[in-house]
Amino acid sequence: MKIRNSAYALCATSIFALASIAPAQTTEQAPAAAVEAVPVAEPAPVAPVEAVKPDLVLKAGTPITLAVTEEVNSSTHDAGDIFKLTVLNDVKAGDVVVIPRGTPASAEITWRTGKGAFGKSGKMEFALTSINLNGKDIPVTGNFRQEGEGNTVATGVGVIAIGLFAGFITGKRARLPAGRELMAQLGQDVTFSPDGQLSASFDSNAAMKAAEEKTEIGKCKIAARDMPAKKQEKALEECYSKRME
Template identity: 40%
Template sequence: MKFVISAAGILLISATTGFAQEATSQTATVAATPTAQSAVVQTSARLLPASTLVPVTPDTEITSKKVEVGDKFNFSVVNDVLENGTVAIPRGSKVEGTITWKTGKAVGGKSGKFEVTFNKINVRGTDYAMRGVHRQEGKGNTVAAVFATWLVSGRSAVMQPGQFVNAFTVDSIPY
């Protein structure tokens, strides 16, 4: 009889110890889970939203006299782009634009024109897609053209460094 009670006591003690160890490991797992989740939330919470306006300026002069469709030009971000007080896109980041349409100046006072389509921006070594089109037009010479249609032409379209134009982000950009 003593043997049976002792065995039952040992079984009871070992069962209680096993339950305590299992409960402790479950508590440790539950305690670790919120920490891991909050780390994920903090990392992914810092995104510049898609369609954010980014003011840019050309790095060099672009003129309708010298450009052809397909030519690529570099632009620079004019000011830091901030999100919640933090710099998401630093000033000076490079943006690439492509000439997608062009017409030269013509007789009758018609001015030269071209369009730049923004392709991508490089932020901290990573390229992200951009969108937006800017049309640059030269000044026409319509008053003079009325009197001397055969002799007068319009002016070429010119973009100078320092001229601000707008481009937009396509996707969210992490920062």
């Protein structure tokens, strides 16, 4: 019996010894996958920001030469009549043309007398009122008086004058011939875009009303237009019947 137990013990010891010296079983790791390099796109070049060009401004008082396009005289025209002129030369703001030559303009006869008895000359007074640029009126100023025939003093293309009642011409009939040059002045500051276009914010009606409010005859006409329709015509006639300036 002792022999059998010893055999069992020896066998168990041998098995334990073999187990202890057997190499440990290891798990082999798979090699890491190679990481493919993704090229980074370079940022697109940023275009330089162009400097914003400032608006162009023609200041009030800027001189503008106008030429009469149709003859006006005290025999065929009356106070209140409008006659046409044209801009004679390009008007620039800096190097940009903002009012091109040929732009139409207007003037109004504010007072007039026909040929009088005993050799008295006819007389006219008129005011330059506006330049019409692409359908919008821009106010201008310039007041003139003319007496008698226009060729007694004027030479060449005409007389350029500026100021209140400038340009007196003597004779029997007040006559303003076509081609006569007259100097206007811009009535207010006017803004244009950098490419020379009249600013979209320009309010023609407000500008012309503001110009009228600066003259006595303009104030008279504004008051007349505010009257009832039946009284307007007579009130306007009274505005032109006496010298307002």
